[in-house]
Amino acid sequence: MKILVAVKRVIDYNVQIRVKEDGTGIVTDNVKMSTNPPDDNAIEEAVKIKEAGTEIEVVAVTVGEDKAQETVRKALAVGADRGIHVKADGIIEPLAVAKILQKIVDKEKPDLVFMGKQAIDDDCNQTGQMLSALLNWSQATFASKINIKENKLEVIREIDEGLETIEVNLPTVVTCDLRLNEPRYASLPNIMKAKKKPIEEFTATGLGVDVTPRVQQIKVEEPPKRKSGIKVSSVAELVQKLKNEAKVI
């Protein structure tokens, strides 16, 4: 069985982001980057499945500039077998990523495609679903538990009202939630070894995908600042203010 895992390099979730003064985007120069956290869950799930079974290959793929390879290296350090980097610069929309991944799927013919449910930079939550549509595969989004049963996957998904269980045939696309598993940490020897593993390189144009954005970013700005608040000295004062000043209770 082959599992393809898509990972994305984003600004580290701990970083307090800053909007560029000219409003053209977010400051990324010299800012700490790392793997999109739900993608770490995706890799972890794939590696867990590999460890529990036999003859399972995990391939990590990323789309982005050269530095994006770091996320593939991390996946290799944690247990992926091979890596693929599709070079594409600038903002790549989920639709373009889905099309690129479709080409990779055509080449690799995996049984499962995993990825995080949402990237914490653009918060789009689209790529997995789009890829599934292009492939005309089933989709299992916001997965919080996966059980493999022969040629099917039983997936428990997190929805607004609670939990939903579906059963999907392989091949399928699964998008992972943070609660799916606890991603493992890579040991330094594995990190150093992963640096030497080869990563197959493609380009978006080489794969025949036009990544020209369809959605133009007109401007980026900070959200309006909240007025500063006050500290109250007692519960009584708090309740009084909520009733008489804010008038919300």
Place this chain on the structure above:
Amino acid sequence: MSILLIAEHNNKELRAFTLNAITAASQIDEDVHALLIGNDCSNVAKFLSEIPLVKKVIQVEATHYKNFLPENFAPLIVKVSENYSHVISSANTFGKNLMPRIAALLDTSQVSDIIKVISPDTFLRPIYAGNAFATVKSTDAKKCVTIRPTSFEPCETSGGSALIEKVDAVEEFISSKFIKREEVKSDRPELGTARIVISGGRGMQSGENFKLITDIADKLNAAIGASRAAVDAGYISNEHQVGQTGKVVVPDLYIAVGISGAIQHLAGMKESKIIVAINKDGEAPIFSVADYGLEADLFEALPQFLEELNKLNTIQK
């Protein structure tokens, strides 16, 4: 331009956020048509037809639409959307699961989770957990857009009389099967639409201690929320999670108890009208967004809070 609005429902009733989505849709163009796909959902069709902003209801019935699988919905919607300029739905899990599939089939770059309609092709949406707002313009001929329900008012539900048109179903997608759904039922207001939300964090220290929160929620008729840390620790189930990867809420009053205020949590509640923070660490980041901050031990403050509430004569409901 005609707008195709995907209704979210449970076959018996329309789900509340569809009303917000309709408002958003009407801001793009007044010709809003609601697409209702389900099984045995004529009640919902009727309800939709009475919404003044809905100019037409398209109803599609089939047993394989009963459980709203996107693999079934998407090809049908693609077919129906032929003469529409926009396909709109609310950005809760239903819409998030479904819309990208539609967009890919239409070869359209979707715009997710908008908080404002600036023009029919230009929208405002949050990025980086709401720490920045992006103004974006879609250049696709057909636009697929999901809307953040809490940023739009729910529309009026009576006074309209739209036509209900029935359309044929399309083939079932057999590679996906619905097994079951576990809805957490509650007498409480739904977290996403509640006027008051009280949330507990890591500071609650246990699931039993959440009783302190539920007692207050009862009194205020509030919904109960939680931080990711509290859910991860098992104090409460996931549908209560407020945050970047949980629910986004904009109540009139949000009370954060024992929550430090990590960026990911703030993303889910910082647009609340009034924010109260109760935390014994005076330097916790939550205080920087709180309108009223109380530096106190929550195990003392919460019972006191309940006591003070009981003293008040009337509480707005």
Place this chain on the structure above:
Amino acid sequence: MKSKAKVVVVGGGVVGVSALYHLAKKGLTDVVLVERKELTSGSTWHAAGLLPLFNMSYSVGQLHKYAVDLYKKLEEETDQNVGFSVVSNIRLASTKDRMDEYYQYAGVAQTIGVDVKFLTPEQVKEIWPLCRTDDLLGAIQHPEDGYIQPADLTQAMATGARNMGAEIYRNTAVVGIKQTKDGWIVETDKGTIECEHVISCSGNFARQTGKMVGLDIPVIPVEHQYIVTEPHPDILKRKKEGLPEMGVLRDSDSRWYMREEAGGLILGPYEDGAPACYVDGPSKDSEYELFQEDLDRLAPHIEGAIHRVPAFGEVGVKKVYNGAICYTPDGNPIVGPAWGLKNFWINEGHSFGITAAGGAGWQLAEWIVDGEPTIDMLGVEPRRFGDYVTKSYLKEKNEEAYNHVFKIHYPDEERGAARELRTSPCYDRMKALGAVFGQKFGWERPNFFAIDGMEQKDDWSFRRSKWFKAIEKECKNVKENVGLLDMTAFAKCRVKGPGAEEFLDYLVANKIPKKIGRIGLCHALNTKGGVHSEFTIMKEAEGSYYLVSAGANQRLDHDWIQKWIPKDGSVQFENLTNSMGVLVVSGPKARELMTRVSRDDFSKESFKWLSAKNVDIGNAPVNAMRVNFVGELGWELHHPIEYQNHIFDRLMEAGKDLGLKPYGIRAMNSLRLEKSYKLVGTELSIEYSPYESGLDRFIHPNKGNFIGLEALNKWREKGFSNKLVTLEIHNIDDADVLGNNPIYENGKVIGRATGGDFGFRLGKSIALGMIKPEIATTGQKLKIDILGKMYDCTILEESPYDPQNNLLRA
């Protein structure tokens, strides 16, 4: 927010908060701190929290020791836990030179009162079972050392400061600092504060703060990474079994530190290739900022760590922190007064800030409240760098300082970055003659000259090395013939005006020369009576004096003069350092040499010792001063710098058959020790009264008032605790005293060496040292520790070579 305060501290990291705390503790409670974002949000928050007592510098070592003692008491005082884990610290050694470094250090530690133990590899294994020890030579342990939680420490001191009445304003950015007649106005985005003193503790923003007052502060941060792993079962097991934490481990030769953290390990290397960061300052929104990690450049140290502690390679990496640490060109912080500005204090460039913060705050508070620090702060003096420290120089040197943290700190090391910056005109000529250069205050100076067969390269060691034979040759040539020394790096200035005589008389403790052409050796004391500066003062003309002092102290000495100069315009100061060159000729044939190159009269009758004459050498005008630092017949030839090569060539030509050969600084040091001549920073310091340093004949307490007289008289009444002696070391053949060696009598430490060398004219290994006055008698037998071994030594009379000074007065 207050609009007036006595002191404003700029910057709320551990350094700034400690400064505030110590001011309040010293009774100065009308003090405020201004922090642009949140406390610790610059570098303090991401520091690994280590508290290294180890430091080769006497000043820094004292600051660290004070801090560690203070932090232990803070919880009791402020009721706030600082998370101080006193787990001890072990430094490993795999080479002999490293062991020498530790022995040398142990001497310093002894004299400061820091507890240091030597461990065998087996003893290391007992404490650190996870450590591989079979390839180690040994180790030293500081039992009192450990690590602390930086944010908690800062908050505890903030609480302590607030409790004493100090105020802290967060989210308040300083946008300007303006000087007023009596102090400063600090402009912030929330209002202005009028104050007397400003202390700059702004960390990564040091240069930006400095710019506000026209200062070029020599600080640029460098990236430093450390790796945090997930828990390791062996460590968790130890915890469960109640075994003690293994303590901070430093593999110096592999250049990293390691400690336990939450059941796992932290590894922090000091690698090559770490770049400077924030070269133009952080962005104005920067807070809690981290950089992208680069494990590639850590690779050799990671391998070293896995070799040393295999467990480290067995667990996953939880997080890699890459954050900015401030650096200065030599890796020591800058703590003290700013140059050229009254009441502006600099507390910046801290690369071991968590530890140094305590001591730095302590001494700054003393300095501000009492007027002087209580320990010799030369090691961290802001004025030890000059304006040759450009931004590009800083970048190179600071990156070098970073990657040298764990490199062996040889006493004779001359680091390679940003060299050949300031060269005197004869540089190339000296190089052609075999000079091996070092630098001081940016100036290239020949340290020694490679002799036949030797590579023109330095050879660093704690013991005698290749250049020992080289300087032997130089010293013997000075003794028998005549030597030529380039001392262009001397600090030189002119003080003149109708008020110059009175001013200089007040500045120094000696009587200043009355006759034109006379020279005096004079010392400026500080207000507590310790020795601050040493000047050779020559009266050039009525109301005009030429002052010479050590090149390393140019900025320090000149700033001292200018800060004391009367403001009524009656005295002018002119810096002549870069416009005057100095060549020194010394040896019995010096007179013969001078008569060959000059028509002027160099005879004994016409040119007395301690006098100066304007002469021509060749066709060049020279101020010949009959002084020298090596105890031979000789002259310092001060000349306008553009004539240097002319003079040099004439001398070399004329001296061919006189045996004229150049000599370097290392030979000079050996020669001066044989004369018991003293240097500021070792034998002379603010910690010693001039009497303790043997300067009796240069001090005239009855001449009238001078700076420090009152304090000196009181000190004399109280009694002195030190006396400078000259020692001969017996039966040693591979090393000499380096300085800071503990001196023993009957097994007890009774003093420390201040410097030492082999005296080639005497044929003895000699040293200078400060010991208890009661036993400071000629002939007294003592013992001294040199690199871990005890040697017999005897007190000699002062100036053992030519004690009557017949040679230099010839």
